[in-house]
């Protein structure tokens with residue numbers, strides 16, 4: 001099967017004047033290379049495409065694929081993660097992972113929380129603030145936690161995100177609003193254990209791979225699984241499988257959120273427990289990082305005895321089963337694609 005690979009690689013944007021932090025969410029050359037070799041080992045004929053504009057050029061030039069493995073995060077706009085999936089749908093090309101609507105609603109943490117809350121999934125209350133003058137809108141007790149409403153990779157999540165008073169929150173808001181140029185979501189600070197849950201499959205077929213607990217080592221930035229801690233995770237973070245009652249509850253909540261949002265093929269849900277030890281939904285990552293040793297999903301799969309090849313194999317199998325591509329003879333699909341073009 002011919003598989004296209006879409007991604008945003010840091011190197012493709014170097015020299016464009018974008019600051020290093022803007023590139024943080026993008027993939028390293030190493031991740032793409034690992035992904036490519038592994039998909040080849042799985043018997044797929046991999047064709048590197050690149051980011052959304054590369055994809056657009058290739059589509060217009062008439063190139064087609066049996067399906068696309070998409071890990072592009074997008075560069076601009078609130079729907080940036082939706083751009084590649086939307087373009088692929090316009091050309092009727094199946095792809096791995098979630099559709100444009102899911103990509104958009106999950107990038108905005110407040111929208112995602114509203115939707116999961118509507119499905120009865122436990123998630124902390126929150127407000128979205130656009131200026132430091134709005135702190136009076138916070139109608140839950142301090143301490144609170146403030147972060148940009150639509151970023152990833154721990155961007156804007158630092159020790160200063162935990163604010164013990166309205167005055168502290170005002171300071172943090174000013175800094176976050178100026179730096180990230182988008183509203184800030186404020187929630188109660190959740191003081192309990194932190195979990196991230198890996199999920200593979202779609203809808204009723206979706207299953208929890210494993211629940212991983214994230215514990216910070218001495219020397220880490222305290223209390224937050226922040227950008228700095230993530231970048232230096234090898235020395236700062238202790239990852240372990242968690243299988244006790246609270247962890248199982250985290251797994252169930254994660255799966256309920258994943259299904260409520262309509263995520264597909266695979267994803268990772270982040271949770272943190274409240275003071276009563278009840279895991280609360282923080283966010284879902286429908287395009288979870290896939291660096292074999294540095295990203296949470298491969299790390300947690302590894303802890304559960306699922307190696308990188310097997311993880312990617314399961315993700316691809318989930319996509320093929322969902323789209324029916326595992327049934328259709330490849331030649332037929334190519335002919336159909338040819339007719340449509």
Ligand SMILES: Nc1ncnc2c1ncn2[C@@H]1O[C@H](COP(=O)(O)OP(=O)(O)OP(=O)(O)O)[C@@H](O)[C@H]1O
Nearest residue numbers: 145151152153154155157187188189190224225270
């Ligand atoms: N309400 C909260 N209370 C306590 N800590 C929080 C809260 N919200 C976020 N955090 C901390 O900040 C970290 C990053 O938050 P979150 O997962 O929402 O952001 P992210 O940058 O999108 O993450 P990712 O890198 O997974 O994309 C969490 O893993 C957690 O340690």
Ligand SMILES: [Mg+2]
Nearest residue numbers: 153154270283
């Ligand atoms: Mg997270």
